Every structure is written in C-alpha cells, then in structure tokens.
Amino acid sequence: MAPDEQAAREAMARAGVAHLAHRHVDDLSGGERQRVLIARALAQGSSHLLLDEPTNHLDVRYQHEILALVHGLPLTTVAVLHDLNLAARYCDELVLLSAGHVVAAGVPDEVLVPEVLEPVYEIAVRRFDVDGVPQLVFGMTEGAGVATDQRLGGTTTT
Template sequence: MITAEGVTVRYGRTVALDAADLTASTGITFGLIGPNGSGKSTMLRAMLGALRRAGGRVEVDGVSVDDLTARQRAERIAVVAQEEPSGLPLTAWDSVLLGRSPRLSGWSRYRPVDEQAAAEAMSRAGVDALAHRGIDELSGGERQRVLIARALAQEATHLLLDEPTNHLDVRYQHDILSLVHSLPLTTVVVLHDLNLAGRYCDELMLLDGGRIAARGTPHDVLVPDVLEPVYGISMRRVDLDGVPQLVFRPAERAVT
C-alpha cells in the first residue's frame, strides 16, 4: 500500500498541489487524471520522494519515504517515466538488467540470480525477442514494454508510471495498460485519456488546479457533471460491457 496525506507542493508562490490525500491499496491500479497543469505528475513525484514537499506525508507500506534511503526506495518503488529515447548504446537486455542495480552491493557484478530475474521480467512483458536490439531502435510501444520489464526485474512492490501511453498508437496504448493492469503490484499511473483510465484503472483521482475534484471508482468519477467543469468540454457517458466510456462534444465555432 502507498498513501499520501495532506501533500502540498509549491513552486515559488505557485501551489502545485494543495493538501492532497491518496491511498492506493495493495494490488490495485490507481489512476491520476486531470487537465494539463492539474498536479498529476507532481503528485507522482511527491509519492516517490523526488521533490520537496511543503507539507504532508507519504508512506509505503507504513514507512515514510523520507526515512528510506535511495536504495530502499528503489527496492520498494519502480518508476516508468514518459517514453523517450535513452541516448545510450544499450540493448533491451542491458536496460532490463539495470533494474537489478538496487539489489547489488557496491560495484559487484550481476549474478546469475539477477540475469534470471531479468529474463523472467522480459518474458512476462513479452519482449524476449527484443533482447539484443538497441533500445533506441525500438518502437515507442516496444520501448515502453522494455521499461516495464526493467521495473519488473527490480522486484519492487509498487509501480509508478507517468503517462506511459504518451505518443503511442491505439493498439500499443491498450497493450501497455492491459499489461500494467495484470501485474500483481500496487500501481499508480498518470493518464490523460479518460477512456483508457475508465477501462484499466480500479480507482481514480481527478485533480484540478492542484486540488482533488473527485475520487472513487471509474463509475463514480467519470461522470459528465463531475468532469465538464474541470475540462471545460461537454460530454456524455456510455457504458460498454460495464466499462464507462465518454463521448465528447466540442463547442461549435462561430461562423463569421
């Protein structure tokens, strides 16, 4: 379980996150949604302990992230950032094996157990065949799967993802989130696409201007009366096979 209580983050005089609370229970996929600049990525970074909080507390399985060393955090929390080229001459295998670094002591070499963990992670993420390909030669969807495999090799119990479907086509968006949702981890994911959030998240928190506008199940949060004031666009909801999905109605432009 990962919890945040009263988390406040300021950038100068700007309040990016205002006393936000979050509880991601064991084994669920928890989605952070909201417009650009609403505080989603800030919340994720605060949960990781990667930025200074002006107030509040974050705990992982009852332990404050402030009391964990960098190695201890890495043993508990794996992170998949927005998809981007690494710029390093790494193969997919090299990248996944890096996930074992927090499990090593000092400058020790990778052990057979590390290689086994990396191989199992690649198999689980479905990227075995990419092992000897250069990481920057892969498509966006392939690269994201490799990064998820690296997180699995890390053997952390919590997974944080910042817009993992960014710049991916529709097939890979569903492939990636289907994989994420199937993992036996406590997962917090930042998403822009509300329909993807409705399909693959167990719980959602809607942020607006750094404050919590709504939280609950997708059925509770993905409601036009809740979303329209936040996003400034008309919409209606349809339930497909029990999954809430939204149809948007942009305002018509005046003809001059």
C-alpha cells in the first residue's frame, strides 16, 4: 500500500469515517462531512488545524462528537466558536473578541465570567460550574441593568 493511501486510511480510522470511504462527499451529513475534513487534515500531516464554526448546522450530539475528536488530536487547533458553553468544555484557552479587539484571553475559567461577558454581549449572564466546567445561562436585560430569570429563581445585577 502506498504511503499516501496508508496515511489516508489511518486518518479516516482516527476520525471515525473509514466506513464512509466509498460514499460521495455530497451524500454525507454535516457531521460526517466535518469529520471527513478533519481526516483530510490528519492525512496531510498537518501540525495545525484552523476551524471556522465547525459545529455550525450540527445537532447537539454531533457538535460534541466533533469537538471531542478535535480536542483529542495531537495538533494545535484554533477554532472560531460562538457557543460559549462548547468553548468552555473543549477549549484549553480562549480569546474573546469584540469589534475586532481582544477583550479577554486565558483559560475558560478566567474568560467566561459575567463581568467580562456582559459588557461585550449586552445581556445578563449567570455562570454555573458543572463538573469543573463553566456553563453559562443568558437572559434578557430588563430596565436599569437588572435581569431576572424566573426559572433559576434569581436576579442578577449587571
């Protein structure tokens, strides 16, 4: 077997898409297509992976599958994510941008805090730590910087 073919087979196995080898890319679902693109990068021996919204248009299960796969790869990955809860779970470091400027950078525990996020997104933020991972709940701002979330039974002053 040629080295290129061997690299492709190994990459497909690692990305969990070996069973798709004989299907046309146009027949793949969004999640399958994302995993095939990741396999292609692995087969090429890339040391870095740049992803722009890799979970866009994927259901919850496939969002987690894709990001868990990427997180476990032995290469440097830079991903643009708008879902901050996914970023909290799968990213080692975050850079929060607003109007083209860096607002905050660091580990999720430092960046994903209401005092950083609320001025950027102009929405109330409540943070809960679940199994050591920050998880965010967003609510609409009401009146003079006060957001009320009836389901969680509290008022957060912004």
